[in-house]
Amino acid sequence: MSEENVKKMIGKVFGDIANAIETGDFSDKVSIGITLMGSEHGIENILKGAELASENSSFEVILIGPEVDTNLKVVKAETEEEQHKEMERLLDEEIIQGAVTMHYNFPIGVSTVGRVITPGMGKEMYIATTTGTSSPHRVEAMVKNGLNGIITAKSMGVESPTIGILNVDGARQVERALKELNSNGYDINFAESMRSDGGAVMRGNDLLTGTPDVMIADSLTGNLLMKIFSSFNTGGSYEALGYGYGPGIGEGYKRNILILSRASGVPVVSNAIKYAAQLAKGNVLDVSQKEYKNAKKAKFEDVLKSLTKEKKKSDDSEQIIQPEKEVVTGSISGIDIMELEDAVQELWKNSIYAESGMGCTGPIVMVSESKLSKAIEILKKAGYATEGSDPC
DSSP: OOHHHHHHHHHHHHHHHHHHHHHOOOSOOEEEEEEOTTOTTOHHHHHHHHHHHHTTOSEEEEEEESOOSSSSEEEEOSSHHHHHHHHHHHHHTTSOSEEEEESOOOOTTEEEEEEEEOTTTOOEEEEEEEEEESOSSHHHHHHHHHHHHHHHHHHTTOSSOEEEEESSTTHHHHHHHHHHHHHTTOOOEEOOOSSTTOOSEEOHHHHHHTOSSEEEOOHHHHHHHHHHHHHTTTTSSSBOSSOOSEEEEOTTOOOOEEEEOTTBOHHHHHHHHHHHHHHHHTTHHHHHHHHHHHHHHTTHHHHHHHHHSOOOOOOTTOOOOOOOOOOOOEEEOOOOGGGHHHHHHHHHHTTOOOEEEEETTEEEEEEOGGGHHHHHHHHHHTTSSOTTOOBO
16 A cells, blocks of 8 residues: 555544544444445446545545555455355454445345436436345335335435336236225325326336335336436446436345446446435434334235235136127226226226227226226126226
8 A cells, every 4th residue: 555545644644533532422433435446437446436435534445456556445256246245254354334336136035225326417316226126026116116215215214205116018907906904904195197197107207207205117127217317418338317216225234235236337336335324324224114014004015915816717617708899998907907908897897888098097997987986886796996096
């Protein structure tokens, strides 16, 4: 280590002491590790991000990887596999309270909550989730993603985060499940779309303006959104904005590990480290345990089981006869696209002629104006619509 770096380190130590005296915060300092190898932009890119994050910070940054010329502490590792093993060891031994890395595999049931800066209003928004898989079942995964997003936002100091559901396949089923969980006693603060028709199912406009604190999506869509938000102004090869793909959250998961892309640039590397430190100070692991416990009290597992059980199909011998056609000018929104035709069949079984269609807000079921109220009640009873479903 050069004489200049030694002086910088000594200066930083005295600066930390002075800061503690000034603020009165003498609590143990949080340490965050970051792995050096794996970036498409080279080790220097990660190193610069780490050094930037450590400037005037209230936490320590520890590098994991090959020896480099820096005033930061380095835990040696020669390969990507070895640096991940060292990272896990440091976390498990509580030498570090969080870590940032690339190309790390989480177990099924754990997924990451990204943090972006939306271009419309410059507002921060959490995207739940962006990597990993909460469940092999798409809708169940998105419901769990919602809980993971709430956990992350609360750990960051957002006491009652607003929740929105991106309008993708399964969104309406997710909405029904979360509303059921809410009615069972687990408090969920649903956001309202900025568009005039409102509702908790979010449009593309809501993505750009950051309408909800937490935007629920499937991980693949969330991953795509992270890449777009972070590199839309650089051509895609260099992620320059945001805080990275976030912490892996899941029931019983006990490591505060955040993910970067191999394309993440210096600003995102720096922000991801700060994100990890904030989560560590917010006791993200304790918050996760508490929120999952509270959700279970509200019959979370029963709600999830209702999503994954197979719906009873009509017996092949049971023929559903199409009612006589009539003019269908009344429309019902809030039906998930994956259940649209089943909803139409349900109304036929109840002697109401219906057709499927696509409205400005998504899938709709169209019926006669005179039978609209009755059709809504039938679909609610059959589980295809929520209490909040209204005519378009």
